[in-house]
Amino acid sequence: MSTAVEAPTVWDIAVDDAPVSLSARGDLVAVAGAEGTVRVLDAAMGAETGSLELPGGSLSVQLAPDAGHLAATGPMGYALWRRTDGRTTVRESGAWSAAAAWADPERVAIASGRRALVLDTDGEELWRTDPAASTVTDLAWMRQGRRLAVAAYGAVHGHERHTPKPVVTYPYVGSHLALAVAPTGRWICSGNQDASIHIWRIRDAGDLTMSGYPEKISRLAFDDSGFWLAADGAPDITVWDFSGKGPEGTAPRSLRCHETITALAWRPGAGGQLASGGDDGTVALWYATAGRAQQRLRPARELTGDGTAVAALAWAGPHLLIAAYRNGRVRAYGVPSRAAL
Numbered sequence: 001m002s003t004a005v006e007a008p009t010v011w012d013i014a015v016d017d018a019p020v021s022l023s024a025r026g027d028l029v030a031v032a033g034a035e036g037t038v039r040v041l042d043a044a045m046g047a048e049t050g051s052l053e054l055p056g057g058s059l060s061v062q063l064a065p066d067a068g069h070l071a072a073t074g075p076m077g078y079a080l081w082r083r084t085d086g087r088t089t090v091r092e093s094g095a096w097s098a099a100a101a102w103a104d105p106e107r108v109a110i111a112s113g114r115r116a117l118v119l120d121t122d123g124e125e126l127w128r129t130d131p132a133a134s135t136v137t138d139l140a141w142m143r144q145g146r147r148l149a150v151a152a153y154g155a156v157h158g159h160e161r162h163t164p165k166p167v168v169t170y171p172y173v174g175s176h177l178a179l180a181v182a183p184t185g186r187w188i189c190s191g192n193q194d195a196s197i198h199i200w201r202i203r204d205a206g207d208l209t210m211s212g213y214p215e216k217i218s219r220l221a222f223d224d225s226g227f228w229l230a231a232d233g234a235p236d237i238t239v240w241d242f243s244g245k246g247p248e249g250t251a252p253r254s255l256r257c258h259e260t261i262t263a264l265a266w267r268p269g270a271g272g273q274l275a276s277g278g279d280d281g282t283v284a285l286w287y288a289t290a291g292r293a294q295q296r297l298r299p300a301r302e303l304t305g306d307g308t309a310v311a312a313l314a315w316a317g318p319h320l321l322i323a324a325y326r327n328g329r330v331r332a333y334g335v336p337s338r339a340a341l
Contacts, residue, residue: 008303010320010332011046015039019324021060024316026067028083031330032058038072040081043316046332052088054079059098066105069121073097078110080123089123099138103145111136116150116159130164132157138179142188142202151176151190156200170200170207177218184226187242191217197231201246208248210240219261225270228289232261236296237276239288251294257284257302265313265321271338275321277310283323283333285341300341303333 017033024030028049029041036057040050056076063070070081077093078100095113102108103118107126110117114131116139132152140149147167148159153175157166170188178191188200196211197220213233221230227243237255240247258278267273272289284299291297308327316322321333335341 008334010044010334012329012331013041013046015328015330018326018328019311019330020058022312022314022322022324023061023063023070024314024322025063025065027316028063028067029314029316029322029330029332030061030063030070030072031324032061032072034058036074038070038079038081040070040083041330043320043322043332046330050081050083050086052079052081052090054090055092060100062100062102062108064102064105064108064121068105069108071100071102071108071110073100073110078112080108080119080121082121091123096135098136101139101141101148103141103148107145109139109141109148111139111150114152116148118148118161127162128164129157129159129166134175137176138190140179140181140188142181143185149179149181149188151179156188156190168205170205172198172207172209174198177216178220180220180222180229182222182226182229182242183224184242186226187246189220189222189229191220191231191233195233197229197233197240199247208246210247213238219264221264221266223266223270223272223274224268227270228266228272230264230266230274230276230288232264235259235261237261237264237274237286237288239274241289241293253288253291253293254296255284255286255288255299256296257299258282262310263313263323265315267321267335267338268315268318269338273338273341275313275315277313277323279309281305281307281309281325283310283313283321285335287341 017037021032036054058074134153158168175193176190195213217233238252260279263277274288283303
């Protein structure tokens, strides 16, 4: 049984640009707005500590692992921000820049049109990939930042450092919307426009398609153990078991709360707890790996909002969940211990 409660709010602020993306690292939270305003907040109090403007609007924001830098991407380019002095470097490339991913505190990959650019923290280009068949829609680092996975129509390509041409190709005829790499280094997964999840085993490129979803898959997330993958694509969230030989021949757990899923975020650690957001403004907390395959689970707790859709979720440590709402509210919820969820 789920329990609807008044949200245990730690702080609550309003921003004047509809949020589209969140990132939390260390003691900072970054909030990107649709019109291009990116605010950097103190995670404990919600006070603004920095900001930048990305011309043309923003799509995604990612703080570096040490929270020392930030990368923001948007329809017309990208920007980098430095914490120590607030220096901002803006590149109005005119290329659709869907995503950014940090390899480590010193290197970031940017999706820029049909290429991926790898930059240092000063914005200097270290190397770039050859053009893909279409716009790069997502990217992720593998092998502790030694290989970059780049998703575009028809394939996910793997690039070693300073190698414009891919050293490995994982083909799939379709449009990739989201990319997830297991922390174990065993799997790459893409969520696709054709309402499927495609999976490749990294060691030998063996692949598997999980189809039959009623809607496109635009959100995928592995937990910290790398054994559980959460996906949207239906009113139910599906959670697939990647332990052992992987999900082939198995059924997922189903999590039902929202009519439309708008955000997914695993709680840090390997405890199998997931936060989800919906278009009705509800934030749900789950024991997402409980029960058995094919079982439908209900939330352990629901945090009631004001009816405005959840735009993004991010954990600022194991006990602070940040939720951004499309009306401009950004709230930090105090979440109890795992056993008391």
